[in-house]
Amino acid sequence: MTRPRPITEEKVLETVRQNIADALRVPVEKIAPETSLVQDLGAESLDFLDINYRMEQSFGIRTARHFVIEHIEELFGEGAAVDESGRLTEKGAEVLRLRLGDHAELKAGMALEDVPALVTVGAVASAIRDILDTLPEACPQCGKSEWISQDGTHVRCGACAAPAPYATGDDLVRDWLRRVQDEKKIF
Amino acid sequence: MALRARRVAVTGLGMVTCLGRNAEETFSRACRGESGIDFIRSFDTSGLPCRIGGEVDDAWLENADLSRLGKLAKFAGRGVKMLVLAAEEAAGQARLDGIARRDRVGVALGSHGENPSVDEMRFVLSFYRGDGTWDLERLTKAGGYPYSIFFRRKPDIALAVVAARFDCRGPTSSIASACAASAQAIGEAYRYIREGKAEAMIAGGCEAALNYAGFAGFVLIKALAERYPSPQQASRPFDRKRSGFVMSEGAAALVLEELEHARARGAPLLGEVLGYGDSADAYRITDTHPQGEGAFLAMKAALEDAGLRPEDVGYINAHGTSTTQNDAVETRAIKRLFGERARSIPVSSNKSMLGHAIGAAGAIEAGLTLMGMRRSVILPTINYEFPDPKCDLDYVPNTARRLDHAIALSNSFGFGGQNACLCLGRTAD
Numbered sequence: 001m002t003r004p005r006p007i008t009e010e011k012v013l014e015t016v017r018q019n020i021a022d023a024l025r026v027p028v029e030k031i032a033p034e035t036s037l038v039q040d041l042g043a044e045s046l047d048f049l050d051i052n053y054r055m056e057q058s059f060g061i062r063t064a065r066h067f068v069i070e071h072i073e074e075l076f077g078e079g080a081a082v083d084e085s086g087r088l089t090e091k092g093a094e095v096l097r098l099r100l101g102d103h104a105e106l107k108a109g110m111a112l113e114d115v116p117a118l119v120t121v122g123a124v125a126s127a128i129r130d131i132l133d134t135l136p137e138a139c140p141q142c143g144k145s146e147w148i149s150q151d152g153t154h155v156r157c158g159a160c161a162a163p164a165p166y167a168t169g170d171d172l173v174r175d176w177l178r179r180v181q182d183e184k185k186i187f
Numbered sequence: 188m189a190l191r192a193r194r195v196a197v198t199g200l201g202m203v204t205c206l207g208r209n210a211e212e213t214f215s216r217a218c219r220g221e222s223g224i225d226f227i228r229s230f231d232t233s234g235l236p237c238r239i240g241g242e243v244d245d246a247w248l249e250n251a252d253l254s255r256l257g258k259l260a261k262f263a264g265r266g267v268k269m270l271v272l273a274a275e276e277a278a279g280q281a282r283l284d285g286i287a288r289r290d291r292v293g294v295a296l297g298s299h300g301e302n303p304s305v306d307e308m309r310f311v312l313s314f315y316r317g318d319g320t321w322d323l324e325r326l327t328k329a330g331g332y333p334y335s336i337f338f339r340r341k342p343d344i345a346l347a348v349v350a351a352r353f354d355c356r357g358p359t360s361s362i363a364s365a366c367a368a369s370a371q372a373i374g375e376a377y378r379y380i381r382e383g384k385a386e387a388m389i390a391g392g393c394e395a396a397l398n399y400a401g402f403a404g405f406v407l408i409k410a411l412a413e414r415y416p417s418p419q420q421a422s423r424p425f426d427r428k429r430s431g432f433v434m435s436e437g438a439a440a441l442v443l444e445e446l447e448h449a450r451a452r453g454a455p456l457l458g459e460v461l462g463y464g465d466s467a468d469a470y471r472i473t474d475t476h477p478q479g480e481g482a483f484l485a486m487k488a489a490l491e492d493a494g495l496r497p498e499d500v501g502y503i504n505a506h507g508t509s510t511t512q513n514d515a516v517e518t519r520a521i522k523r524l525f526g527e528r529a530r531s532i533p534v535s536s537n538k539s540m541l542g543h544a545i546g547a548a549g550a551i552e553a554g555l556t557l558m559g560m561r562r563s564v565i566l567p568t569i570n571y572e573f574p575d576p577k578c579d580l581d582y583v584p585n586t587a588r589r590l591d592h593a594i595a596l597s598n599s600f601g602f603g604g605q606n607a608c609l610c611l612g613r614t615a616d
Contacts, residue, residue, distance in 0.1 A: 046408060046471070046472055085576035
């Protein structure tokens with residue numbers, strides 16, 4: 001079953017790039033899917049909060065408050081993703097490779113503080129897309145399947161005007177982790 | 188021959204903290220490793236990921252005699268009231284009113300003004316029409332906007348109130364530099380005296396931001412501890428399971444005085460400010476410089492200013508906020524300055540017990556450091572359970588230590604990269 005997609009793929013990427021450009025004060029042309037927010041654009045920790053905030057405002061969504069590593073530790077126990085010296089475990093690295101793509105430096109023993117450097121524009125866009133993809137077929141308020149978007153990014157029901165009921169970023173990360181665990185039995 | 192620099196003694200010391208209504212009570216409870224942290228009662232924290240803080244007992248403030256503030260009281264918000272109480276304690280001990288030349292007594296304070304309360308904001312906004320215009324007629328009928336609120340919000344009001352209350356007519360300096368504010372105030376006061384601009388200074392600071400407007404911002408930037416088995420165990424500087432700082436409130440004041448001036452009038456000698464160093468990371472707003480460049484520069488400058496070498500230092504009162512970043516970076520900076528010797532110097536964080544009183548923290552910790560030196564006691568870092576390989580110094584875990592020490596550093600580093608380090612000494616009477 002294909003999900004309803006009132007927001008075009010182009011609009012998602014365009015908005016993500018524009019938000020990142022605005023938050024980091026860099027020209028939008030410098031922002032490609034493979035661009036690293038930290039290494040290429042100089043993002044710092046506060047910038048990640050700013051970027052998330054802008055995405056939430058743009059799309060009417062709620063992005064994850066906690067990074068995937070925090071969720072792993074919460075779901076699968078302390079020490080599951082990070083060892084006592086603040087370094088990634090083999091299992092933690094395996095999950096992050098699934099999440100952030102294959103990076104040469106992404107392996108057991110990597111310092112936790114170096115992980116944000118692996119986050120690319122593409123990974124941010126993909127997390128946003130995952131949230132937008134949770135739009136149900138029919139409006140839970142009135143049962144109609146008439147999602148519309150006037151500005152291209154905010155979605156509401158064309159019949160009863162209810163705002164789009166997306167899952168939150170944190171819920172999605174948790175669901176994703178449970179699926180990964182079911183399939184691969186990592187932990 | 189170069190003129191010998193004027194020396195700066197501490198002749199009075201007072202504080203109001205979540206652990207005690209004065210310096211003695213705070214020190215003795217800290218000595219026992221008690222925590223002043225609990226669930227916040229002053230406002231509704233439900234739904235917030237952090238719900239704890241170090242509140243000063245309301246009853247202490249309600250029962251305190253602030254009558255000598257007179258008309259000034261209406262300009263004194265919660266933080267300034269605490270500061271006046273701390274300054275009364277310090278000024279009383281120093282017998283500050285015995286100094287005749289009031290133009291030679293100054294004030295330097297770190298403070299940030301009082302946040303508007305939600306009720307105050309609601310009141311004012313109810314007269315806003317939403318189109319850039321105000322219903323002044325209705326506002327006037329409702330009694331108008333209380334002008335004392337306007338004054339209480341100004342960061343310089345603490346200075347005005349303290350100078351007037353204690354009749355200090357010398358130089359003044361009002362410092363707003365977040366977590367470094369009151370340490371910088373002590374540093375600036377020390378410079379005024381050493382340079383001959385004043386004979387005595389009231390120096391310190393206050394913070395009372397455990398209210399919605401003051402708290403929510405720190406929640407948003409995820410700076411506060413969010414994972415803790417109990418409120419008392421949340422502030423755990425240098426421990427591997429630390430997850431952020433715990434906000435608290437309080438005030439502290441020192442009386443600094445030129446040493447010969449203090450001796451001549453028989454004022455108590457509680458210690459000495461030997462040196463002061465300050466620096467800026469010039470880097471980012473909340474991230475500290477990864478190599479601790481600013482922290483290193485401030486500590487190095489304080490030692491050089493004091494004319495001392497790293498091997499002279501017997502104790503470091505750390506900034507030690509309990510954030511992942513600060514504690515690792517501060518450790519790195521200490522190791523860079525002290526080299527191999529770093530591991531043999533006791534380093535402890537008062538914030539493990541008192542939380543982080545932002546603008547007041549530097550003065551509270553300078554005060555506790557001075558008290559510890561006189562009593563040969565090093566206050567502990569409580570909640571130290573799980574060693575972090577990145578933090579591998581002697582943090583005086585969990586119980587106070589008896590140790591003779593005569594020279595200490597006290598660190599205070601602010602968001603935004605302002606760094607202050609005070610070099611403090613034990614002065615014999």
